Amino acid sequence: MKVDQLLVHQQVELLEVLTGFETNNKYQIKNSLGQLVYFAAEENDFCNRNCCGNLRSFDMKILDNLGQEVINLYRPLRCAGCCCPCCLQELEVKAPPGEPIGYVIQTWDICLPKFTIQNDKKEPVLKIIGPCCICNCCSDIDFKVTNLDESETVGKISKQWTGLTREAFTDATNFGIQFPMDLDVKMKAVMLGACFLIDYVFFEKNN
Structure with missing residues (x-):
């Protein structure tokens, strides 16, 4: 409640770098x-990770420093393609686990990647x-994170440059x-959940 920034x-994952097989993201x-505020860990199976790549469905558990799950993220399997507005990306955020508090829904746009953050009633925020x-x-x-009419920027999610070596040989990313x-x-x-969805959609490499 008292923070205005998260990293x-x-x-x-060394095994992923050496073998090329996709492992669960952490x-x-x-x-x-x-x-350190939280630790996040993807839960997935081998076939889903390595056959579906960055489009894969997942459960993401976000744990506090005591190892207790405080937030749960669920992403269903969706196809890719900006030309298909009927099959867009989405993410459900639950906190505590089992209680939906919001959603991240991809908005169809022919030029720009856009998402809408919704509350628990699926009302746009x-x-x-x-x-x-x-x-x-x-x-x-x-x-950029904006108000609903896109007239004011209220925040941002930034994928940070991590250096040539790391960018070239791994898909490990840093965000602010x-x-x-x-x-x-x-x-x-929900904005934290949006960060993970953006990571998978745009920056998770298919090995």
């Missing part, structure tokens, strides 16, 4: 001081707008999430 660092979630060209070229990639201090804590959790 999400994906852990490099992340450390820190505050702006670098203190915020929008996320990505850049026209998503290219890892020595710089951060920002996804910024939001207003007074934003509803449930919507902060």
Whole structure:
């Protein structure tokens, strides 16, 4: 409730680097001081990870420092393709596990990657707008978080450049999430979920 920024660092999996087989993703979630706040771990099976690649469905458990699950993310399997508005990406956020608090829904747009953040009643609350060209070229990639009419930017989700070696040989990513201090804590959790969905859709490499 008292933070306006989170840092999400994906852990490099040595087995994945050496063999090319996709392993379950794991992340450390820190505050702006670098203190560990949460730990996130994907739960998935071998066939789903390695056959469906970045489109795979998953359960993501977010644990506190005591190892207790505090947030659960669920992404169903969806096809890719901006030309098919009937099959778009989505993510359900539950906190505590079993109680939906919000959703991240991809919005069809022919030019820009767009998502809508919804509350537990599936009412739109915020929008996320990505850049026209998503290219890892020595710089951060920002996804703006705006109000519903897209007239005001209230935060952002940034994929941070991690260096040439790491970018070339792994799909481990670093993100920064910024939001207003007074934003509803449930919507902060949904924005955290949006960060993971963006990671899988745009930055998870198919080995």
